[in-house]
Amino acid sequence: MATRQDIRIACVMVGLPARGKTYISTKIRRYLTWLGIKTQVFNVGGYRQRLAGLNKPHTFFDANNSDAMNQRKEAAEAAMKDMIQWFEKEKGTVAIYDATNGTRERRAWLRQELAAHDIEVLFIESLCDDEKVILANIRDVKLSSPDYEGINPDDAAKDFMERIEHYKEFYETLTEDDYTYIKLIDVGKQYVINKVHGYLESKIVYYLMNLHVRPKRIWFSRHGESQFNLEDKIGGDADLSPRGQMYADALPELIEKHLGDRPLTVWTSSMKRTIQTARHLQYPKKHWKALDELNTGVCDGMTYQEIEEQYPEDFARRDEDKFNYRYRGGESYRDLVLRLEPVIMELERHENILIIAHQATIRCMYAYFMNLEHDELPYARIPLHTVIELVPRAYGCEEKFYKVNIEAVDTYRPKVPPR
Ligand SMILES: O=c1[nH]cnc2c1c(-c1ccc(Br)cc1)cn2-c1ccccc1
Numbered sequence: 001m002a003t004r005q006d007i008r009i010a011c012v013m014v015g016l017p018a019r020g021k022t023y024i025s026t027k028i029r030r031y032l033t034w035l036g037i038k039t040q041v042f043n044v045g046g047y048r049q050r051l052a053g054l055n056k057p058h059t060f061f062d063a064n065n066s067d068a069m070n071q072r073k074e075a076a077e078a079a080m081k082d083m084i085q086w087f088e089k090e091k092g093t094v095a096i097y098d099a100t101n102g103t104r105e106r107r108a109w110l111r112q113e114l115a116a117h118d119i120e121v122l123f124i125e126s127l128c129d130d131e132k133v134i135l136a137n138i139r140d141v142k143l144s145s146p147d148y149e150g151i152n153p154d155d156a157a158k159d160f161m162e163r164i165e166h167y168k169e170f171y172e173t174l175t176e177d178d179y180t181y182i183k184l185i186d187v188g189k190q191y192v193i194n195k196v197h198g199y200l201e202s203k204i205v206y207y208l209m210n211l212h213v214r215p216k217r218i219w220f221s222r223h224g225e226s227q228f229n230l231e232d233k234i235g236g237d238a239d240l241s242p243r244g245q246m247y248a249d250a251l252p253e254l255i256e257k258h259l260g261d262r263p264l265t266v267w268t269s270s271m272k273r274t275i276q277t278a279r280h281l282q283y284p285k286k287h288w289k290a291l292d293e294l295n296t297g298v299c300d301g302m303t304y305q306e307i308e309e310q311y312p313e314d315f316a317r318r319d320e321d322k323f324n325y326r327y328r329g330g331e332s333y334r335d336l337v338l339r340l341e342p343v344i345m346e347l348e349r350h351e352n353i354l355i356i357a358h359q360a361t362i363r364c365m366y367a368y369f370m371n372l373e374h375d376e377l378p379y380a381r382i383p384l385h386t387v388i389e390l391v392p393r394a395y396g397c398e399e400k401f402y403k404v405n406i407e408a409v410d411t412y413r414p415k416v417p418p419r
């Protein structure tokens with residue numbers, strides 16, 4: 001029985017062009033990587049572009065074009081080879097094979113090759129006939145692809161629609177009921193789940209069932225400056241300082257200015273300083289213990305200077321590997337990521353939302369949306385008296401920082417160079 005660390009899964013995407021396969025691939029990769037699961041996307045389109053060149057007209061995708069078909073098969077084989085090498089050399093856990101994979105023959109070849117290397121296969125098919133979503137996809141991601149550089153957008157969209165027609169001729173939807181698969185129908189209107197088993201496959205399926213593409217904005221703000229911030233003390237459950245209360249007073253106007261009268265949900269931690277910061281906000285509120293600040297164990301209520309004096313070796317070790325360092329009787333940033341996973345899952349389900357939390361907990365959530373590496377996560381700049389706005393775009397997030405003109409201490413500690 002393979003234990004979890006030996007499990008290797010290939011998520012094989014299935015779907016016509018412009019059905020969000022790369023969107024889904026990049027989201028799964030970002031989510032699993034954030035959780036600490038080694039994940040990589042293998043995009044066959046990219047291999048085709050490197051092998052056969054860019055700006056291919058739709059005739060290149062005509063299945064009767066035997067020369068082009070050979071080049072496309074060559075690209076699929078090269079991507080498969082790299083994927084298997086990655087599992088073996090990089091000790092990967094989840095690979096995502098991002099291509100149309102629209103025929104039974106292609107899927108059988110993939111499944112056979114992967115089974116021969118003891119790699120489980122989860123097919124993920126996206127079925128979507130909603131013209132609006134498809135056109136949004138083409139506009140958002142296709143027209144900016146290297147294939148259409150310098151081409152008039154209307155001609156490009158028309159050419160892409162003809163490319164899709166060529167694929168439709170030979171497309172066979174997933175009906176292999178002995179395969180493990182999930183069908184995503186019309187962006188989450190319906191799911192068909194077949195023979196999904198195991199912890200990791202179920203986690204991936206559950207994540208996909210929480211995604212949507214409705215427009216949304218996510219705001220993050222730390223609590224206003226607290227008494228402990230003024231004394232350079234960490235942890236605790238202190239009240240706001242006078243300047244922190246002024247920030248709480250100013251927050252509603254800033255939010256209304258950017259949100260208008262659209263609905264908003266406000267989440268705070270269970271600590272006084274975030275609840276006090278949200279006091280004047282007239283929106284539904286939810287207090288999450290999971291949003292509470294990093295637990296600093298025996299160092300709670302101490303200043304960094306006192307920690308350096310009392311626990312010099314811990315203090316030095318923390319900066320050597322800040323993501324994995326766990327306070328005595330407390331938490332590490334890695335522990336925080338796992339504690340925050342249910343919050344991230346709920347965030348994916350929501351639309352407009354304001355989260356009032358803490359320096360370390362916001363760093364972890366910000367890193368999920370902005371695809372930060374684990375070693376840069378604990379050094380993300382999340383200043384006091386600043387609202388961070390994230391707008392999810394096709395494959396990433398647009399960010400804006402709104403600084404409120406009320407002074408506050410700077411709690412940022414840069415990485416100390418190793419002595
Ligand atoms: O089903 C689609 N059809 C066309 N497009 C699509 C999708 C999805 C999608 C599909 C399933 C799930 Br669970 C979540 C999103 C995302 N997108 C997308 C739209 C715009 C830009 C980039 C990607």
Ligand SMILES: O=P(O)(O)OC[C@H]1O[C@](O)(CO)[C@@H](O)[C@@H]1O
Binds near residue numbers: 233234358359378
């Ligand atoms: O990981 P860092 O940089 O010490 O930041 C986390 C610290 O930030 C604070 O929220 C404010 O200093 C502390 O309560 C917490 O321990």
